[in-house]
Amino acid sequence: MKLTSKGRYAVMALVDLARFNNINPVSLRDISLRQGISLDYLEQIFSKLKKNEIVKSIRGTQGGYVLNKNPNDIKLTNIFHAVDEKVKTVQCKKESKRGCNGKATKCITHNLWDELEIHINTFFENKSLNDLLNNNKETRV
Amino acid sequence: MKLTSKGRYAVMALVDLARFNNINPVSLRDISLRQGISLDYLEQIFSKLKKNEIVKSIRGTQGGYVLNKNPNDIKLTNIFHAVDEKVKTVQCKKESKRGCNGKATKCITHNLWDELEIHINTFFENKSLNDLLNNNKETRV
DNA sequence: CTAAACTTGACCATTTTAGTCAGGTATGTA
């Protein structure tokens, strides 16, 4: 199981954004330089973050992005959901009654994977952007 | 983040194996039929499980595989390790001092991903094959 | 007017996944 770069970058970028949030909109170019993430890729990511109302955009010169919510109300769950970084422990369809191998009943390990999925998601639900901020607060501008 | 089929299959197959373990060696063909997993793929998986001393093989007619340890002593961690299903939340090298983007220091979210990795691995360390067995015990042969 | 910065969508190389295929080799049983 691995975390994709998209998810990791999204969180990195938002932490960076949150640190400078109070002052001015933050341009993707700045985030790109500070965090070493491709600008083009960041644009894809922020497009999704915006659609999910996690950030707001300000166009034009001196524009950039601003958080659209209190950092306390932005959980990792929200971020991951926005960029389609989802936890998938099973192949079988949730809705369907059929198992992962197409059989009529769920397989012998299905419950285990459900447990695992909940275990991981709990972690994401309990972490807010604010939690991350406190560990890395930038005192200077 | 998603769990790969290899990891899922390995656990499915071992649970299946464990259920019939006491009686006779279990052939991959049987597991393949019961669990709906490709025989050829199972062979790859069991080759690794054997190298890691989780199962023993018995060749020839009426042969098959048997658990090499007490089901209580086979944790998910061991199984996943055997089949190279590893939890990877970061891109940066563990040993290296460098960050994920090649910078000199670890990035602002590095600690978070470490926490996450530990969180997930804890789940795997606390689940044994026996735990899974009890939920799905087959009473008949 | 123009440069900075967001916006959109297409495109693509590489890697990983989830297998298949084609050969073996060992051994219990008839």
Next chain:
DNA sequence: TACATACCTGACTAAAATGGTCAAGTTTAG
């Protein structure tokens, strides 16, 4: 001893996912 069963090994591959790049816009402060 023949033979069927079942393990063993390595090469190969189609399809999907990943991690981007590239091109061509639009908006707006100064």
